[in-house]
Amino acid sequence: MDVTEQITQLEADLLELASLTEKAERKRVQELLKQEQAKVEKELAAKRQQKEQQARRQADPVASSKAVYTVKITNYAWDQSEKFVKIYLTLKNVHKIPSEKVEVKFSERSFSVLVKELDGKNHQMTVLNLLYPIDEQNSSTKIKTDMVVIMCKKQATKKWEFLTTVEKQSKEKDKPSVDENADPSEGLMSMLKKIYTDGDDEMKRTINKAWSESQEKKIRGEEGMMDF
CATH class of the missing domain: 2.60.40.790 (Immunoglobulin-like)
Incomplete structure (x- = not known):
């Protein structure tokens, strides 16, 4: 050949x-x-x-x-x-x-x-x-x-x-993998926790205030947004 x-x-x-x-x-x-x-x-x-x-x-x-x-x-x-x-x-x-x-x-x-x-x-x-x-x-x-x-x-x-x-x-x-069965709120809470950890004092005070208000709403039977 x-x-x-x-x-x-x-x-x-x-x-x-x-x-x-x-x-x-x-x-x-x-x-x-x-x-x-x-x-x-x-x-x-x-x-x-x-x-x-x-x-x-x-x-x-x-x-x-x-x-x-x-x-x-x-x-x-x-x-x-x-x-x-x-x-x-x-x-x-x-x-x-x-x-x-x-x-x-x-x-x-x-x-x-x-x-x-x-x-x-x-x-x-x-x-x-x-x-x-x-x-x-x-x-x-x-x-x-x-x-x-x-x-x-x-x-x-x-x-x-x-x-x-x-x-x-x-x-x-x-690309990061996405769990279609995961609770969407878990991703939000994970993001908020990271913001809290990396944030300055003012940011932490703001998040703490929001968390406190969400706990009060839960006690009153209202829907809460934060759950650290």
Whole structure:
């Protein structure tokens, strides 16, 4: 199997892993699939570099002595319109290289970018597990001054709160858990106790006064608000 076929197989593996990760429900299974994705990404980057070096050696044996290595693109920005999610990659002088050296591939839930021979390096980025499906056939790329813009066409005109499901899961994990069966008044009393503990003398006098009044109401059979 030559390098080109190996790259094709690895790209197919990566897309299938992304699909399986999206469908997996158990966290451990998701983590294992993500680990495998990282391994395949690394192997894919190495094969792409190998193919590029082979092509350079065939085209110019002298130039092949100048090694071209691949770096990972980690910094990007994104926003969205009603129909598109747009990812912005800042790469100095990218507008000066031939457009065919900027390769972008889309799938329903991912995309990959490979910018070849920019300032002596290849620049690569793969984003898996997009938050929602995209229309890969109508997605596109724009090259501007020092920038590549990835235009992911939305399948549905809904707002994306995150770019990927991984980002969404990470944010949701950081949210405090809420007990739906808990007494709402317990949360209020907990908050008031904290205010009392952290407050100054005037705040404590105010809360003490409110507490005393609430106790008097309870004695008279009226509803009380405070219960320290």
